[in-house]
Amino acid sequence: MPDNDIEVQTLKALVHTGHDHVFIVDADDGHVLDVSPGSAAVYGMSRESLCATTVHELEARGVLSPSVSMEVIRTGQPAQVMQRTGTGRQVIAEAHPVYAAGKLVRVISRSMDMTDLRLLQDEYALLQRRFNEHLKRGGSPASGDTLELESLEVRCQVMHEVAQLIKRVAPTDATVLMLGESGVGKTAFARQLHRWSQRCDDAFVDVNCAAIPESLFESEMFGYQPGAFSGAARMGKAGLLEQAHKGTLFLDEIGELPLAMQSKLLKVIQDGYLTRLGDTRSRRVDFRLVVATNQDLARCVEEGRFRLDLYYRLNVIPVTLPPLRERREDIPGLAERQLARLNERYGMEKVLHPRVWPELMGGDWQGNVRELENWLERAWLSAEGGVIGAPMEENDVTPTRVSKTASGESPLATLEEGRSLRETLEAVEAEILGELAVRVSSTYAMAERLGISQPSVVRKLRRHGLKIASRD
Ligand SMILES: Nc1ncnc2c1ncn2[C@@H]1O[C@H](COP(=O)(O)OP(=O)(O)OP(=O)(O)O)[C@@H](O)[C@H]1O
Structure with a gap:
């Protein structure tokens, strides 16, 4: 059999x-050329009917929405979306472009039914809860109580339990995910975990x-070899991952990691x-990974912004760190x-006036410990x-409990009819950021x-579509 035929049969x-x-x-006209047999059940159409149509039509008829292949045809880049099918199922679909002689010719998409995955997720969450309870119960910490x-x-009590959990997992090499609002202490506790770990030196x-x-x-994460790109340091440079060799790599705001970097990080893990960059040989790296986010990563996965794997x-x-107003x-x-x-x-030794305490104890502290410190x-x-x-009033940049706005009117006046x-x-946040x-x-x-x-500033600016007039 000619090589070409063998390859076609292998692919089939x-x-x-x-x-x-x-x-x-x-990729030219969105025609479906082939589908795997399992697709029929998920999309509610026979293989023959699927192959007699285009992804444009499938989207228009609500068989699938949105079409991940159309996204790839539009952008020429790999894409991942959360899809609803005509049969009422939720699937994660990812698609990759195939180029020939520089032209986009095919799109290969693959989807996974989240309905089954949800069951697995629930099972996983249950196991995780049991494991955490086991860690919390499991006797006194290594170096005494x-x-x-x-x-x-x-x-x-709750922070005590958090600290104990961290102390118990510190000597293992398990990856820890710190969750909590900005300023609650995720970085501070990640550092403490490192100090308690065998990698502390x-x-x-x-x-x-x-x-x-x-x-x-x-280049920052993976480093580069001399001459890898114009402007590269003459000697080349070790990236942050390599610098963490034998130690702990703490990736804060992991939800902001670009998709391409997510794939590369996954491969290294x-x-x-x-x-x-610019190198041909691979290097061994051995680090303990601790990551943090104040985003809902599961939601990021559903929105196609974070890789499920x-x-x-x-x-x-x-490990969830509660906001300061809850402790x-x-x-x-x-x-x-x-x-x-x-x-x-x-x-200089200064003391707090007693009237400050009600203010401290009653504040909302949206910025948590960081806001309290500031x-x-x-x-x-x-x-x-x-x-x-x-x-002093004019210096109080985060007045969480003011009863009057700067113009003297009651804050209630800013709550327009019909607005939550x-x-x-x-x-108000957008206005403050826009002015600043x-x-x-x-x-x-x-x-x-x-x-x-x-x-947090970067995220908020992005959310409100704002930019600093002069760049960092
Ligand atoms: N339990 C604590 N004891 C003492 N200081 C703390 C504690 N928790 C947080 N801090 C201090 O509060 C400040 C903010 O903490 P940290 O930077 O760890 O927050 P974060 O959750 O990582 O914030 P972000 O998400 O914005 O990165 C730091 O100065 C940190 O040292």
């Missing part, structure tokens, strides 16, 4: 025997995925090897610790004597001014 066998649902589509938290303040490499421009991601790789030990018992300890730090930093620093700096009151509280707050965007020179300066993290 692959399509016709696989368990997932494969479509081969002509004391947590030896060093720089961390932990008073409330090696590097803790802290990478903020939201802060690296997409064009620099690959699976193989334990990476290749620098990577999500499972990362979601091994999820107010921690506020006094955190405030005292920050006050001691400020007194030392500025070389609030205290402003209060410290604006206090003229040795007694600290509240920060959430929509109103969003609109023309006044500050960078997202870092804006983060400083708002008392939130720079990644």
Whole structure:
């Protein structure tokens, strides 16, 4: 049999025997050229009928929506979408372009039925809960009952349990996923995990995925060889993954990792090897992975912004840090610790006036511990004597409990008829960001001014479609 025929038969066998649902589509006119047998049940049409139509028609008739192949035909890039089928099923569909002589000729799409996956997910969540409970119950921590938290303040029961869980998993190499709002302490606890781990004498490499421009991601993460691109350092450079060798790699804001980087990261996690840009040889890397996000990663997967397989790789030990307003018992300890730090930093002993406490204990602290620390620093700096009151009104950039707006009118006046509280707050946030965007020179300066993290600023600006007038 000629080689070409063998290849055609091999491909046919692959399509016709696989368990997932494969479509081969002509990129010129969207014609369905072939489908795997399992597709019939999911899309509610026989194989013959599917092959007698185009993806445009299938989308128009609601057999599938949206069409992932049409997305690839539009962009020429691989795509992943959450699809609804005419039979009421939810599937994750991913599609890849096939080029010949530089021209897009075919699209291969593959979909996975989430209905079954949901069952697996529930089962997985149950196992995970049991495992976490087992870890929490499993006797005293390795070095006695004391947590030896060093720089961390932990008073409330739930944070105590979080710290214990972290201490128990620290000596293992399990991947930990830190979840929680911005400023709750995800980075601080990731550092503590590293200190408790057997890798504590090696590097803790802290990478903020939201802060690296997409064009620099690959060279920053994977490093490069001399001459890999114009502007590359003469000696080449080890990337962040390599710098974490033997230590801990902390990927903050993992939800912001571009899709192409997600595939590359997954490969490194699976193989334990990476290749620098412009290099031909692969290098072994051995790091413990800790990641953090304040996004709902499962939702990101459903929206096609995060790879499902990577999500499972990362979601091994999820650790949720509750917002500060849900653990107010921690506020006094955190405030005292920050006050001691400020007194030392500025070389003067100041104390908090008793009237400040109700303010501290009652605040919403949307920016969590970071906002509390910033609030205290402003209060410290604006206090003229040795007694600290509240920060001066005009400096109070995150007034979570003001009763009047700057113009003197009641905040209720900004709540327009028919608008929900959430929509109103969003609109106010957009206005504040819009005004600041023309006044500050960078997202870092804006983060400083708002008392939130720079990644949060990047995300909020993106959400409101805003940009800083002069670039970072
Ligand atoms: N339990 C704690 N004890 C002492 N300091 C804390 C504690 N939790 C958080 N902090 C401090 O609060 C600040 C914000 O914490 P951190 O940067 O870890 O938050 P994060 O959740 O990683 O925020 P982001 O999502 O914006 O990166 C840091 O200065 C950190 O040291």
